[in-house]
């Protein structure tokens with residue numbers, strides 16, 4: 001069978017897939033595929049790109065929530081009626097959405113500019129707070145039971161930075177997370193040209209940071225140096241970077257279940273797009289939500305459980321809610337960072353069975 005080209009897909013399919021392609025994902029893993037069967041477009045999990053993360057992993061659910069938000073915003077922009085879209089039972093099933101062919105045929109050539117402008121900025125930001133009206137607007141945004149909290153007092157930011165330091169210290173001791181991050185890093189232009197993963201240029205590393213990341217990418221070295229406390233030092237650096245901002249924005253809620261993570265992903269993307277609209281830079285930090293969810297799922301080694309539990313209790317007391325879905329460092333940018341690449345459309349858009357039978 002010949003490999004499908006972009007011409008095998010109607011314009012509306014390409015438009016929606018291109019818009020979905022711009023969605024952020026943990027370590028730029030892009031764990032999705034778009035399957036066109038000649039009639040409808042399916043939005044599905046792609047296991048080969050989820051790495052060790054299954055489709056029920058909270059980071060994947062956040063990304064799929066953001067993906068749905070991108071697709072709905074793209075549909076609204078093009079005047080495509082999304083009322084007929086069917087939601088799958090994701091993540092129990094691999095399909096998030098089934099999108100039937102719209103009645104209209106004309107769609108824009110490119111995704112909405114608002115979706116293309118959004119990006120991650122890991123450089124330091126200015127420390128002036130967000131405009132008050134924007135903070136108030138964000139704090140009123142919700143999706144299901146997930147809500148937004150804005151922290152812009154320096155004492156609040158320092159408190160959250162301390163929690164990030166603690167979570168980060170545990171993360172640098174986790175072989176599983178270390179290996180996942182190491183396989184995501186792209187050091188050379190050839191590696192980055194694959195279009196997925198984290199190009200080191202986008203990481204805003206301090207001098208020597210690139211060589212250190214490369215050295216520590218081997219878990220045995222990280223584990224050895226942890227014995228001398230390098231995990232504490234790295235965690236301290238990560239936490240101090242968190243304070244270089246105007247405000248920290250937390251997505252919180254009462255429940256840790258798949259539907260809540262998907263809702264949080266939709267809200268994450270809406271908040272991110274809204275901040276981008278006003279020229280405010282965004283840097284997501286998943287390390288603390290990840291610690292809370294690993295603790296809830298029994299995924300913390302026994303020796304670290306006490307420290308993890310105390311960190312989780314302190315985080316919940318500070319946030320006033322049981323669940324933290326995501327933390328965003330935000331502020332007026334000082335620099336425009338290099339942009340992360342994406343996989344080519346051909347890699348994520350395929351023909352489904354109904355169509356293959358006809359060809």
Ligand SMILES: Cc1cc2nc3c(=O)[nH]c(=O)nc-3n(C[C@H](O)[C@H](O)[C@H](O)COP(=O)(O)O)c2cc1C
Nearest residue numbers: 024025026027028059062119120284285286287340
């Ligand atoms: C669920 C999720 C978790 C993320 N966690 C982090 C994080 O902890 N640290 C970080 O620097 N970026 C994080 N990111 C940002 C991604 O690395 C980024 O979206 C991806 O590399 C694509 O780049 P872009 O946002 O510039 O398009 C996260 C994104 C998502 C959706």
